[in-house]
């Protein structure tokens with residue numbers, strides 16, 4: 001009796017695994033970034049993120065104090081590393097080509113921000129990135145202090161002081177040409193207006 005029961009369970013599990021294999025191997029589950037999440041995928045991703053934040057995110061107060069200078073430092077870091085995906089003060093209107101093609105779409109934080117989240121959550125997301133999304137982990141690039149500085153800005157981005165607001169308005173999301181120095185001869189690839197000088 002017990003033996004038959006376990007045999008039944010085993011056959012069911014193997015059957016389900018075979019169905020999943022067939023769905024994947026025949027391309028029924030889409031591999032493109034433009035096809036949108038499957039219902040279960042979004043649910044699993046959110047559930048896992050929420051549980052991980054509850055246990056793993058730092059519970060200490062932000063060690064970077066709320067000052068104009070720190071907000072502006074956060075804005076500059078954001079302009080350099082994040083605006084390409086998360087936009088500028090112009091919100092959705094400033095979504096870059098990368099932001100438009102990512103899956104899931106990165107929130108344009110000026111209009112769809114994280115001011116209500118604890119800063120420890122935002123710090124954790126910057127530090128570790130978010131699995132199943134295009135949100136990178138920044139631990140190889142930014143220091144702890146820089147990540148807390150970004151979390152400070154994101155927490156306060158809807159109530160910036162005039163000086164910080166001015167710095168935020170100045171952020172653009174076009175990659176800086178300084179990041180891609182034009183070697184003579186490949187200026188046409190860079191799309192540089194001074195392209196003719198190389199030939």
Ligand code: HEC
Pocket residue numbers: 078081082083084085086102103104105106107112113114122125126130133134135136138150154
């Ligand atoms: C390559 C694109 C990309 C870059 C660059 C990027 N992110 Fe993200 N980020 C994403 C995506 C996509 C998500 C959405 C994840 C989701 O749907 O849950 C995200 C989510 C987030 C969230 C959570 C938003 C929410 O509503 O919970 C925060 C906070 C965040 N990013 C901060 C940053 C910061 C700060 C930087 C720069 C250091 C940065 N991101 C750089 C793609 C990016």
